[in-house]
Amino acid sequence: MRIAVVFNPLVAGSQDEAAQIVREFPTDFTVSGIPMHPFSISLDQIGQATFGAVISAAGAGTGALRQALSRQHAICVTNHPEQVSAGYCQIYITSQPSVDIRLNQSASDAANVHFATAFRLMVRAL
Secondary structure (H helix, E strand, C coil): CEEEEEECCCCCCHHHHHHHHHHHCCCCCEECCEECEEEEEEHHHHHHCCCCEEEECCCCCCHHHHHHHHHHCCEEEECCHHHHHCCCCCEEEECCCCCEEEECHHHHHHCCCCCCHHHHHHCEEC
């Protein structure tokens, strides 16, 4: 699965954040036997990319990201709560100071992404 780590070249530190996220993945990372292939990509190019999931860096939560997610029916995860509140990304996750997971149901519906009931019980819907 290709995982797009999207950055906004107009936002200071966004590209560095994306590069750091990509570096965090082991080269042989798999989930249930499915290889995960993260790659850093500029927000300007997300419309032409193929991916199954997105991690959104600072400033990447825009209409262009929302359109790409809808077109690919892909999930988006970020640690920037404003992107989820605004509906650009579906899931906000943080573990500091405690675990907090938030889901924007409208953004999920727009991308035609659906979550199992068990997952929905663990998150706070916006």
